[in-house]
Amino acid sequence: MDGNRDSPPKRRREGNEDEYDSPPRKRSVSRSPTDASPQYRLAERPAARRYSRVDDSDDDRRYYRDRRSPRSRSRSRSRTPPPPKPSSLNYKPALILRGHKKGISAVKFSPDGRWIASCSADCTIKIWAYPSGALEHTLEGHLAGISTLSWSPDSKILASGSDDKTIRLWDISTGQAHPTPFIGHHNYVYSIAFSPKGNMLVSGSYDEAVFLWDVRAARVMRSLPAHSDPVGGVDFVQDGTLIVSCANDGLIRVWDTATGQCLRTLVHEDNAPVTSVRFSPNGKYVLAWTLDSCIRLWNYIEGKGKCVKTYQGHVNKKYSLQGAFGTYGGIELSYQYAFVASGSEDGNILLWDVSSKNVLQTLEGHKDAVLSVDTHPTEAVIVSGGLDKTARIWKMNAESVDGTPVAETNSTME
Amino acid sequence: MNLSLIDPFVLAQDCPEVITGRLRSGHSTSIRFSHRGDLLASGRHDGVVVIFDIETNGVARKLRGHTRQVQSLSWSTNDRYLLSAGQDWKCVLWDLKDGSRVRTVRFESAIFIAELHPKNHMLFVAALFEDQPVLVDISAEAPTKYTLPSAPRRTQVERENATEKQAAQDAKQDAKSTTTVTVFTPSGEHIITGTNKGWLNIINTTSCQVQYSTRVTNNIIVFVRLTPSGRDVVINSSDRIVRTLHLPDLSNPRLDFDTLRLEVEHKFQDLVQKLSWNHVSFSPTGEYVTASTWMNHHIYVWERGQGSLVKILEGTKEELSVVEWHPYRPFVAAVGVDSGRVWLWSILQPQRWSALAPDFAEVEENVEYFEREDEFDIQPLEEIHKRRLDQEDEEVDVLTIEPVKAMAEYETSEFRMPVLLDIEASDSEDEVVAVGAGQFRRRSPGAGREWMNDDEVPVSGDEARRAATNGTTAVQNGTKRRRAG
Known part of the structure; x- marks a missing residue:
């Protein structure tokens, strides 16, 4: 579902270009959005958007994926998906x-x-x-x-x-x-x-x-x-x-x-x-x-x-x-x-x-x-x-x- | 946690260099570091055992029970129990949780050394003066003593080859041999003993039989110490030679003691001055051997790789007796014979000036500075702020605690000695007491030693004081404190 389209340049980070050229691996990861959710803790994204999976565009998803550290990627693949990270406390x-x-x-x-x-x-x-x-x-x-x-x-x-x-x-x-x-x-x-x-x-x-x-x-x-x-x-x-x-x-x-x-x-x-x-x-x-x-x-x-x-x-x-x-x-x-x-x-x-x-x-x-x-x-x-x-x-x-x-x-x- | 910030060149140094401090509480006669290295037990001339806190250089606990000089000290593996042997022919096992005496074992003669079993603090081995060594089980109220042999084990071949006269001579000698030093191997399965005839015996703890004997010298073996791994042994004997030996893995079931041959690896001696050695010890890894010298103020440090003398620790104006290495730091403590002080050698860490401000850098020589292209560009403040905040996008983990290598093995048996607030006269136990503002007088002889009069004091100092304050756990009434406000 996510194409090989390049994301807008402003969202790309230096050093990520290499990963970008290996689509199969990335795709396997991006297929399960639930496992991905707790790994993204990004400052510049508003919290509300982060957890609304319904209207996530391809662009957004790739954006998240590329931000992930190698460590968290291997972890999420080997384990059952963790529960989503709460976005508010009570x-x-x-x-x-x-x-x-x-x-x-x-x-x-x-x-x-x-x-x-x-x-x-x-x-x-x-x-x-x-x-x-x-x-x-x-x-x-x-x-x-x-x-x-x-x-x-x-x-x-x-x-x-x-x-x-x-x-x-x-x-x-x-x-x-x-x-x-x-x-x-x-x-x-x-x-x-x-x-x-x-x-x-x-x-x-x-x-x-x-x-x-x-x-x-x-x-x-x-x-x-x-x-x-x-x-x-x-x-x-x-x-x-x-x-x-x-x-x-x-x-x-x-x-x-x-x-x-x-x-x-x-x-x-x-x-x-x-x-x-x-x-x-x-x-x-x-x-x-x-x-x-x-x-x-x-x-x-x-x-x-x-x-x-x-x-x-x-x-x-x-x-x-x-x-x-x-x-x-x-x-x-x-x-x-x-x-x-x-x-x-x-x-x-x-x-x-x-x-x-x-x-x-x-x-x-x-x-x-x-x-x-x-x-x-x-x-x-x-x-x-x-x-x-x-x-x-x-x-x-x-x-x-x-x-x-x-x-x-x-x-x-x- | 501090290791990542310290100069790697400082960390790479593994041999102490200069005197960095000294501890004083009465006249110390023997010392021993705890396994975790934060405490140092010191046995005093008057029989008191003092526990020093190495971090504060203060007294953490005083244990009263011996009436004569303390001869040797031994910690349990979890650092909760301490065994002390005194010249009053007693061994006392202390519980450092409350400072109480767990067991007191009396002997019929003086004790050279008493060592706790590494895995069972209710078992210890002791070498006695003109008597056979004993393995003592103190799990019951009444101790059970098992006598260990001192006579070396002669192999079959030796016995066959010996002439009748020789055999008789050997037998006569063996009958006279006594054990002068006993230590457990780290597994606790074997006891290594040294005899007055220069034999090194390896005794099985369960069978109490000598499994192997080798004669390393013709003189008395004074002291034996193993490395924490148990594979190296250093022997001090009265022939003025310090020997190191490499041991096989004794717990290996396939080890055949009949074919075992132990070779002396190094012989350390001072050929010029013919020094004899008071006490020897290993560095934590066994890389270095230290020995204090008789009638001399120096500590010799040899390195075992080449067998060469690498350093002489000096700076004291007195002879030193017991010398001990810290369990994992380049840190040596030694007892002064005359003053009874504990001297500490360590490494001096220079202050790195670059640490005092983030834009400081230490350079070897002058460096020409090139300004960055945008260094003096004026940019709107908000822009900078925003950019800076946007850059803060990394994952941070503030919770996961990474285990530290050196301490990992002790974490399971976590025992922490309680901090006592009213250690009497923690600062010093000098013979001078303050009687008023700026007025001092000599402590009257015997004062504060009332506990000595009654040999069988049922409780130690801590407990007595606790009883006096009606069972409150933390005692409030410090009696002999500094005069302060």
């Missing part, structure tokens, strides 16, 4: 957690998925049980607003970084602060992250320093001469060998944990301040939030580092937003797709498909800017927190269909 509000007296700066699921921690400008941290949403602890001890949280990998300890220049560790089972705070930063602590083993903690501060802490001894192990502007975000890679940091000077630096040396610097031409950064779940990419209302996905390994995706559609001019990676699609790993979740200063939460950059869903509900979004480690659940003092739990296909009121948990009686 997260619904499930719970609203109220209790903080000021805006919430960060929310985090614990690695075991049983707890949600939220921290706020009211100098407290609240631990909520998941899925009940019951308030478990209110952690008090910081003398100023708290900007950042990090769970230890065993979910027993929560670390918090505050504007009082200290980092504190909290025991979740008792709700008590560890007696020794981490003292060393000269200014607000903006971002912290535990190493995957839980023996180290990295912190970024307004004083432009990145410190690597020995958690057991509560001492600075190493100071990374990182940036010349306030450090906005830090993160550990999944095997703990790399640290990434970003700053208002627009630089993202990747560090070797063992030696403390800078291995890579990523910078976008516009030099927009980078406020938050995190590694992808497999550690091969770095996701960075910038104050030009963009979230960029960087491949830091290849060449000198390359921006591979730009996610747009949210508003981010003023606040340091934090987001997360999530998965959707099948239960089987090979049919799982990744999305990027981030809040927006207009009160929405946006979910983008990682490859296509399409917005999969926009969650509306918050009354003010959403500063922090996190995804549950195993379930299709999102938690968000923002300046409207609420934390909200969103569930995929939640029972609370339209009409039923959203459950609320109130802790003001505490």
Whole structure:
């Protein structure tokens, strides 16, 4: 059905000419449109068109086919066709957690998925049980607003970084602060992250320093001469060998944990301040939030580092937003797709498909800017927190269909 | 994950060069790396076993139970259990999950070395002073000891050829021979022992019989170490020669021990200074052999391909005893005899300046710059933006985690030691304690060693502290911490 007509030149990509000259192979592939669908994640194609197979012209189909990587081609041929990739998600509000007296700066699921921690400008941290949403602890001890949280990998300890220049560790089972705070930063602590083993903690501060802490001894192990502007975000890679940091000077630096040396610097031409950064779940990419209302996905390994995706559609001019990676699609790993979740200063939460950059869903509900979004480690659940003092739990296909009121948990009686 | 970003020339170096750090907690007498290489166990002069975290260079756990110097250490394959042998004639098996003592085995004499079975942490082999070596099964509460032979196995031919007088002499000698060192092969099916008469015996673990013997020297075999593959063995003997041997695949059922002949591959020695060697060890692949020197401050590194001396590690002002290689990095740790410090040698990685900015490049000499044709063309910003966004059409996979080669084998038996927040005086255990702002005094002798008075402490330090805080898992009350805020 598809002829040997040449496609319009604008759609041809360099290097594809060779493939073009072997029609039989191509045709065998193009015969089954269902198997083809999940492989195409193209930025410049509108999502709606991609999955409407009815009116696909020959031209379109060849266009898709030629874009496929050799790897995906062999995969789709050898296997049964995978289910089509969903083009939208259906997260619904499930719970609203109220209790903080000021805006919430960060929310985090614990690695075991049983707890949600939220921290706020009211100098407290609240631990909520998941899925009940019951308030478990209110952690008090910081003398100023708290900007950042990090769970230890065993979910027993929560670390918090505050504007009082200290980092504190909290025991979740008792709700008590560890007696020794981490003292060393000269200014607000903006971002912290535990190493995957839980023996180290990295912190970024307004004083432009990145410190690597020995958690057991509560001492600075190493100071990374990182940036010349306030450090906005830090993160550990999944095997703990790399640290990434970003700053208002627009630089993202990747560090070797063992030696403390800078291995890579990523910078976008516009030099927009980078406020938050995190590694992808497999550690091969770095996701960075910038104050030009963009979230960029960087491949830091290849060449000198390359921006591979730009996610747009949210508003981010003023606040340091934090987001997360999530998965959707099948239960089987090979049919799982990744999305990027981030809040927006207009009160929405946006979910983008990682490859296509399409917005999969926009969650509306918050009354003010959403500063922090996190995804549950195993379930299709999102938690968000923002300046409207609420934390909200969103569930995929939640029972609370339209009409039923959203459950609320109130802790003001505490 | 960091390997793809590191200078390949740095990665290609496989021999440590300079001192990159040192660890200190009391007076260390013996050390051993865990199999995954993130922890280093150190046995101290006062009987405490300290687990160092190699990543933070801090103390991760302290194990109290021995009352005398710790003689040897051995990790289980999953790094959860540690066997320590002390000069108090005891072997203790520790569970690092909670720091408890799983088993304590007493002996009637001093212990040279105790090694855990690679696949069963409830079985170990020990070489005893002036006694026969034992294979100890500690799966039951009461340990079962199986005595292993020390006498070499004489082949049929040897026995026939020997004259009566000779045979009598041999028998007399064999009766006097004792085993000085015992190690398991990586499969655990065989035990390799060295005797005071210079014999190397291969003993079957199940039958406890010597299957093969060869005399590598006439002097005492002091130490034996195998490579992780189990195919190479290095022997330190008191005749000041370090020997390496190539072993056949012992687990091969078709191997005939009667026809087996082991040849010494290399003899490493210092002919000029006639140095004797304190301790020997292999590099992870067996490519290098390291030995610390007696009455000398150096560590010799020989390369086995040619059998040549490639490097002498120096920098300490003291003699070094135990020297150990990291399980997969070019990283050597050695214990200082006088100070009890653990010295670390590794490779210094120079900072690559090109990493600091994406437009930096490292060039050998000056390069004339040619500007690109369109380099200074002015183009509308939106156009550039749009073009850039359009180019972002590649597939990205942010989820699939590629297995790392070096770590793959340990992933199945994932054990992670809990991080303790209140390790007493993690920074150092020097004899000086802070008593006020800027004021220090010497620690009074015996202070903090109360646990020593009672030999049969039922619980180790961790447990005792946990009991004191009513069973909360993470203890909150750090007692002897830095004075901070």
